[in-house]
Amino acid sequence: xxxxxxxxxxxxxxxxxxxxxxxxxxxxxxxxxxxxxxxxxxxxxxxxxxxxxxxxxxxxxxxxxxxxxxxxxxxxxxxxxxxxxxxxxxxxxxxxxxxxxxxxxxxxxxxxxxxxx
Numbered sequence: 001x002x003x004x005x006x007x008x009x010x011x012x013x014x015x016x017x018x019x020x021x022x023x024x025x026x027x028x029x030x031x032x033x034x035x036x037x038x039x040x041x042x043x044x045x046x047x048x049x050x051x052x053x054x055x056x057x058x059x060x061x062x063x064x065x066x067x068x069x070x071x072x073x074x075x076x077x078x079x080x081x082x083x084x085x086x087x088x089x090x091x092x093x094x095x096x097x098x099x100x101x102x103x104x105x106x107x108x109x110x111x112x113x114x115x116x117x
Contacts, residue, residue, distance in 0.1 A: 001026060001027075002024050002026055002029075002032070002096055002105075002106040003024055003026055003106070004022055004023070004094050004095070004096060004106055004107060004108035005022070005023055005024065005108055006020060006021065006022050006093060006094050006108045006109065006110060006111040007020070007021045007023075008020040008021050008111060009112045010113070010114070011116065012084055012113075012114070013115070014085060014115055014116065014117050016115070017080070017081060017082045017083075018081045018084065018113060019078055019079070019080050019081070020036065020078065020079040020081065020094075020111060021076050021078055022036070022076065022077045022078075022079075022094030022108060023074070023076045024075060024096075028072075028075055029070065029072075029075050029077055029096065030070075030072050031098070031099075032096035032097060032098060032106075033050060033052035033053070033096070033097050033098075033099055034050070034051055034068075034070070034094060034095070034096050035047055035048075035049065035050040035051075035094065035095050035096075035104060036050070036068060036077075036092060036093070036094055037092070037094075037095060038088075038090035038091065038092045038093070038113075039091050039110075040087075040091075043090075045093075046059060047059060048062055048079070048092070049062065049066055049079060050068065051068045051069070051077060052099065053099070056068055061087075062088075065081065065084075066079060066080065066082070067079070067080040067082075077094060079092070079094075081113070085115060086115045086116065086117045087115075088113060088115050089113060091110040091111070091112055092110060092111055092113050093107055093110040093111075094107075094108045095107045
């Protein structure tokens with residue numbers, strides 16, 4: 001079973017940057033499509049970015065500011081977040097799904113990102 005672990009969250013000022021990491025101690029992330037989700041208080045969880053093979057997807061709200069990538073040698077998927085805004089404040093979680101499926105089967109615990117104005 002895949003166990004995902006996120007790191008890299010924290011407090012940053014608006015226009016600052018953070019890089020989130022998602023890794024697993026079991027298995028290899030190359031077998032999965034990986035998505036980064038976020039959930040702000042009182043809001044629904046939303047997919048922020050996804051990497052599936054060589055294809056990436058970004059929500060309109062983060063396009064041009066966030067970049068998702070993977071380092072197979074380190075078994076890690078990153079979310080580079082630049083020009084952060086206060087509305088990016090949320091708990092960010094990574095999730096993995098098998099290629100060819102639509103449901104994310106494995107989830108991390110999440111990491112808090114807080115952007116101050």
